[in-house]
Amino acid sequence: MTLTNILPTRGGARVPAVGHQHAPISDPGMYLLRILVLISISSRATGDLFSKATKSRSDDLHNSVFDFIIVGGGTAGCVLASRLSAVPEWRVLLLESGDEENIDYDIPGVPTKDYRPILWNYKTERNAFSCISRPSGSCEIKTGKVLGGSTVVNNMKYTRGSKSDYDGWHNSAAAASLDWKFGNLLEFFKASEDNGDYDVLMNSHYHGRGGEMHVQRFKHVDRYMEVFTAAFGEMGLKNLDINANVPEAVVNNQFAIANNTRLSTNNAFLKPIRHRKNLVVKTGATVTKIVISKQEKSVEAVLYEYEKGKERPAYAKREVLLTAGAINNVKILHLSGIGPKAELKKLNITTIHDLPVGLNYQDQVTTGGLAFSINDVAPVSESQIIADFKTWFQSRSGHLASVGIGQVSAFVQLYENSKGPDVEYVLEGNFVRSDKFLLTNISVAVAEEHSLPISYYNLVNVYPVLLRPKSKGKVLLNKRNPKYGRPTIQANLLKENEDIETLVDSIDIALQLLDTKELKKAEIKFAPLDLFPCDRIKNRDQWNCIARHFTKAMSNPIGTCRMGDSKEDSVVDYELRVHGIERLRIVDASVMPTHVRGGIFAPTMMIAEKASRMLIKDWRESKNQFYNGR
Incomplete structure (x- = not known):
């Protein structure tokens, strides 16, 4: 017997489904009663995962039933x-593994x-073509x-x-x-x-006012921002x-800030409505499994761990929304029996639905080893530093109220057949003690x-970021430990030859900055870095070596639950519903089939805005229901 077997009925007939999903439960009391019956029967018959809840009081059970359960309180989860x-x-229940945000x-x-x-x-897992000289031969x-x-x-x-990125989907x-x-x-970008x-x-075609996410430039502009912009x-x-x-x-980029303060989706979307x-909202709660009816292929509940080894159930009357990211989504789905059958079989996990969960992994990639030194900066x-921290806390101003040179970046279209920029030159400042420069060449790790x-x-690290890499993992x-161990990430960064060629081409352009009048006038030079084992190689071959040894993942993973119309090569449909599983959607960057030419923060908010509109449309009880998103 499953939750879906005992859903309330109308006039002796099963409640009709709304689209792909089951209809909402109109009588919460009846729903709780039937869950109690289910728990009693299933625990006596099988001693399954629900058995721990049999001793719960009815009021505890009432507190574990929700219309929607959101798994992951990150970028998308807070918006939803x-x-x-x-x-x-x-x-609505929001489950987050981490803690509350600190000021x-x-x-x-x-x-x-x-x-x-x-x-x-x-x-990432070790390989012979990327991250070779990073600790343990892995990229973080x-x-x-x-x-x-x-x-x-x-x-x-x-x-x-x-535009071409999204049109390509x-x-x-x-x-x-x-x-x-x-x-x-565009309307979903502008909604936030x-x-x-x-x-x-x-x-106004591209931008709007009135959303929760305030974006603007930092007011502080320093000398070297102007130098690099002019260069x-x-x-x-x-x-x-x-x-x-x-x-x-x-x-001169815009940032998610308000009053010179970082504006996370928690600060923007969640904190103002926590009183509802x-x-x-539960923090320190790690979802370990989505409980699915094997007969009806419908989601019934989630199990989450609030202390190691201690699990609790939460039951969904309408849908479970997975927003845990491109890596953690895979872990949760695989542990729940959704994934490639051959892989699950190796770990003795019963396959509920065979889908390509975990494939199509993509991350934007760059390399360390390209840095410029500035000679006339006074020691800090x-x-x-103490005074600057006091200034920020007192008036949200001063030196710490910006990201310095990181405000500037350059987007470049390397090839004529591209439909947008191929590379973003990301600038990141760092302060390296002058004695380290004087004693010896500094390592790439010290520079970063x-x-x-x-x-x-x-010192300015210049990172040429491949915005749409071809390599997939x-x-x-x-x-060894499927439940608690770190997932295995075979990222395959720079595996495709086209990626390494594009990266080296982009480095050639970055080096031309040193020949500009602006950088020469400011006496900005190539930083003395220790590039072993590539130090004795010259020209293009040297940068090929550097890129493979000092590869850097941008931590913008996507694609592992890609959307599409076929379960053969995708995990969710174009309404973000998991193929073949009812009442389960995935709402974050993991559904993106390919990367966009930028970060994944704004696109993930957009996906959440679009998904919330879909959910409200699918589950509203009547055409006369009024919904105000603000």
Whole structure:
């Protein structure tokens, strides 16, 4: 017997389904009673996963039944929780593995991506073509493990990608994919947006006001921002809005900030509505399994762990929404019996539905080893740093109220047949003690490691980021410890020869910066880095070697639950419903078939906005129901 076998009926007949999903349960009391019957019967008969709930009191059981369960309180999860809980009749549960966000993470100049307690610290598997000289021959993949997810640890940059990226998701054989063409997605980008720069906002076709996510440029502009902007200008790039579908630009980027403070999706969408009585948010809660009826292929509940070894169930009357990211989604689905049958069989996991979950893994990629040194920067004293922190906490101003040189980047179209930029030149400042320069060449690791806030810098790391890499990999469960071990990430970065060729081409262009009048006038030079084992190789072969040894993953993983019209090569349909499984959707960057030419922060918010609109449309009880998304 399953939950779906005992759903309430009307006049002796089963409640008809709404589209692909089961109809809502109109009588919560009856629903609870029937869950109790289910638990009693199933625990006596099989002693299955529900058996731990048999001793629960009825009020505890009532508190474990929700209309929607959102698995993952990250970028998409916070948006969904805000939108769905705006319908007062719906009870919403948001489960997040990490903890609450701390105000210290909101300081723009603080490099949160190095703070391990709020990160999923994953590593790629070793191979012979990338990350060779990184520790253990692996690249790190750092995503947020905190309420707000990666919006707490990312660079805050607001970039959407190009029109051609989204239009490329359209499949002419699938009419539903038309909804994912760029022209049909603009309203969902603008739904969240509150643009604070009036020169950008003048282009109302692309931008809007009134959303929860405030985006704008930092007010502070330092000398070297102007130098690098002018240097890219010498190379032919104009200062344009990259979110207005232009192929090339040097950009003083917009960021997700408000009052010089990081604005995560937690701060923007969740904190203002935490008072809603129909919204329950649980942190420190890691979902270990989605419970699915094998007979009806319908989701019934989730199991989540609040202490190691202690699990609780939560029951979904309408849908479970998976928003745990491209890596953790795979782990949860595989443990639940959804994934490639051959892989699940190796781990003795019963396959409920054979789908290509975990395949099509993609991440944007760059390389370390390309850095420029600035000679006339005064040393930073401890007293100055303390004073700057006090200034930020008192007035949200000062040195820590920006990301320094990181405000500038350049998008370049390398090849004529491209439909948008191929590479983004990301600039990242770092302060390296002058004695390290004097004693010896510094290592790539020292050049990248932040010992001070990123707004202090005498060295600029230049990262040419491949925005749409061709190489693809896969994510699998840990063979030794599937439940608690880190997933196996075979990222295959730079496996395709086209990727390494594009990366080396982009380095050639970056080096031309040193020949510009602006950088020469400012006496900015190539930093003395220790590039062993590539130090004795010359020219293009040397940079090929450097790229393979000092590969850097951008921690923007996508694609493992890609959307499409066939279960042979996709996991969800164009309404984000998992093929063959009822009442389960995936709503985050893992559904993206290919990368967009920018970060994944803004596109993930867009996906969540679109999904919330779908859910409200599918589950509203009558045409007369009024819904106000604000």
